[in-house]
Amino acid sequence: MSLRRSDTRHRVVLATAQMLAQHGLNATSIRTIAQRAQSPLGSTYHHFPEGKQQVVTEAVTWAGAQVSEHLAQQLQAGAGAGLRDFLALWRETLLRADFHAGCPVLAVAVQEPLDEAGTQALDAAAQVFTQWQAQLAGALQAQGVAPEQAAGLATLIVAATEGAIALCRAERSIAAFDRTAAQLRQLLPS
Amino acid sequence: MSLRRSDTRHRVVLATAQMLAQHGLNATSIRTIAQRAQSPLGSTYHHFPEGKQQVVTEAVTWAGAQVSEHLAQQLQAGAGAGLRDFLALWRETLLRADFHAGCPVLAVAVQEPLDEAGTQALDAAAQVFTQWQAQLAGALQAQGVAPEQAAGLATLIVAATEGAIALCRAERSIAAFDRTAAQLRQLLPS
Numbered sequence: 051m052s053l054r055r056s057d058t059r060h061r062v063v064l065a066t067a068q069m070l071a072q073h074g075l076n077a078t079s080i081r082t083i084a085q086r087a088q089s090p091l092g093s094t095y096h097h098f099p100e101g102k103q104q105v106v107t108e109a110v111t112w113a114g115a116q117v118s119e120h121l122a123q124q125l126q127a128g129a130g131a132g133l134r135d136f137l138a139l140w141r142e143t144l145l146r147a148d149f150h151a152g153c154p155v156l157a158v159a160v161q162e163p164l165d166e167a168g169t170q171a172l173d174a175a176a177q178v179f180t181q182w183q184a185q186l187a188g189a190l191q192a193q194g195v196a197p198e199q200a201a202g203l204a205t206l207i208v209a210a211t212e213g214a215i216a217l218c219r220a221e222r223s224i225a226a227f228d229r230t231a232a233q234l235r236q237l238l239p240s
Numbered sequence: 241m242s243l244r245r246s247d248t249r250h251r252v253v254l255a256t257a258q259m260l261a262q263h264g265l266n267a268t269s270i271r272t273i274a275q276r277a278q279s280p281l282g283s284t285y286h287h288f289p290e291g292k293q294q295v296v297t298e299a300v301t302w303a304g305a306q307v308s309e310h311l312a313q314q315l316q317a318g319a320g321a322g323l324r325d326f327l328a329l330w331r332e333t334l335l336r337a338d339f340h341a342g343c344p345v346l347a348v349a350v351q352e353p354l355d356e357a358g359t360q361a362l363d364a365a366a367q368v369f370t371q372w373q374a375q376l377a378g379a380l381q382a383q384g385v386a387p388e389q390a391a392g393l394a395t396l397i398v399a400a401t402e403g404a405i406a407l408c409r410a411e412r413s414i415a416a417f418d419r420t421a422a423q424l425r426q427l428l429p430s
Binding site for chain 1: 262263264265266267340341342343345346347348349350351352353354362365366369370373391392393395396398399400401402403404405406407409410411412416419420422423424427
């Protein structure tokens with residue numbers, strides 16, 4: 051695959067993640083993705099022959115991996131550093147979009163598709179959430195938190211962060227995110 | 241307004257809340273709402289002359305009020321009883337829908353409309369989230385929690401519950417909700 055073709059493919063994945071984060075799953079079509087990525091429709095289908103379900107699945111997996119890589123790096127300095135990074139990343143996303151976009155994984159999770167029966171995108175969303183939780187829980191356990199409590203705390207962190215993104219978008223304010231983040235920080239072992 | 245006309249109106253609001261909870265904002269149109277509510281399109285527009293934005297706004301407000309009324313009753317027995325009821329209500333919603341539907345307020349919060357510029361529905365979502373948080377924070381304060389901590393804890397509860405709904409829908413399992421709920425219960429004053 052030439053660099054040029056690979057660039058197009060990545061541009062389509064990125065445009066899809068952005069559309070999901072802003073407008074959600076059922077407002078995202080191959081046509082609007084291609085427009086946003088400035089990729090001809092034929093070329094878009096060439097890269098993603100299975101259509102929307104395929105590109106959405108890849109966008110969710112890609113977005114999840116971006117966060118996951120960040121998290122893996124920061125967690126080397128402990129669960130607290132990982133949490134700070136995870137929170138900072140989503141806070142910055144909200145502020146940069148002026149609350150008009152949030153998390154593409156959340157978008158896929160809360161909308162049953164109208165048009166397609168496939169569950170690949172939803173499965174990809176589940177895998178992303180599971181991965182983030184596993185990374186956080188692993189770091190907490192490494193700091194002496196018991197496995198069940200570490201798993202619970204990791205789930206609370208991911209759930210509360212995703213929920214806070216929704217609250218902030220509705221309120222067009224970062225206040226709910228900051229209150230949530232302060233609470234989560236209190237819960238971590240020092 | 242006759243009882244019959246009022247019934248139609250309520251059926252449309254209910255169908256809208258259900259569609260939002262399952263398919264999200266951008267998959268919900270006046271036409272699909274009317275079909276689901278078994279209300280003729282003309283009659284639906286008669287009740288909601290401003291169209292989709294009006295009926296979505298009313299559905300979000302209605303759904304928020306249902307939860308709010310429950311919460312107000314249960315909070316009379318303390319913050320713990322209120323939290324238990326809030327969690328039980330969403331847990332039941334997820335299980336009843338077999339994870340194919342969640343929260344209509346969350347759905348509106350995370351999807352920028354493609355077609356309409358109005359922000360009434362988003363404002364309604366913000367009001368609902370604010371109302372739930374205020375009720376929980378009030379009960380926590382009444383039990384001696386300092387105002388800032390009560391506000392933070394109330395936001396964490398709402399954010400984590402909404403986020404857990406998304407995690408469970410992706411994973412088609414109640415496990416993440418139960419882990420989140422157990423963590424939240426640990427945080428309340430006994």
